[in-house]
Amino acid sequence: MKAIRHAVILEIIGKEDVETQEELAAALRERGILVTQATVSRDIKELHLLKVLADNGGYKYATLDKAEKGMTDRFIRIFSESVVSITAANNLIVIKTLTGSAAAAAEAVDSMHWSPVVGTLAGDNTIFVAVRSIDEVESVIERFRAMAK
Amino acid sequence: MKAIRHAVILEIIGKEDVETQEELAAALRERGILVTQATVSRDIKELHLLKVLADNGGYKYATLDKAEKGMTDRFIRIFSESVVSITAANNLIVIKTLTGSAAAAAEAVDSMHWSPVVGTLAGDNTIFVAVRSIDEVESVIERFRAMAK
């Protein structure tokens, strides 16, 4: 029973946004699996599910890889839509963007909380990204490039 | 104030396991930052922190990348300590392990909830991993190999 239920839970949260455990319990009941929130709480623990921010500002449950994907997806979208070029200068990375969208892209960089990135400064069409050490510049740039497409 | 607090929060949870928001608020107070759980809740939302399973069976707060790392680290440890060889046969992957540790390794594979993996079967020193389609075998094997060392 439990194994099946776990599979169904993964399927449900893969398809729809589930905001609370009660909601998940209800979704299971719709599918003929009768459980209470207590059991769902335990299932969530065993499945290593996470409560992550949903697009609508609330929370939802997700698996780790989906959560990761959701985060980077948003980042990539913003980033690839606005970045024009990426250049290194010492321990500083200079990113050129479309006019007006530097702030949003810098915001996206900040929200990643990458430890090698010690700070960003956005103008109108330019972002300065300060990297902790020169050694780390290379890999950070690479990740930026990969994400810019 | 908020920006500083956010930085301190990231530092704290990077160093110690914080199980509840109250605990995090207390840790902040120790460092001279006077806040209540309510504020911590909002900070956690803004920082996209996650409540993930800790090694001790309880929960703790972590950033997305740390959570990811924690998961795969455990997996890699178990896996690399016991796996001897990995072979493909059609849509089946056969993993040879040290005698007695197949079950644990299979458990680790299961816990990844990889969608291409439809099931595992563990004997004493052998695991069968059923892959959804032959096309996907290659990439799954690659990931296994990468993790086995």
Next chain:
DNA sequence: GCACAATCTGAATATTCATGCAAGCATTCA
């Protein structure tokens, strides 16, 4: 099949978390 152990679950509850609201402060604009 029958005890026994182990696992699973719901009900109730304790704990933890999110948020509406109002107060406090800073900033802007006239």
Next chain:
DNA sequence: TGAATGCTTGCATGAATATTCAGATTGTGC
């Protein structure tokens, strides 16, 4: 300056979640 606006926070509280405990169910060895 002083009203207007916006941002941040604590307080209080309702909402959501984790867990204890006891009963139910399943599995196991005999």
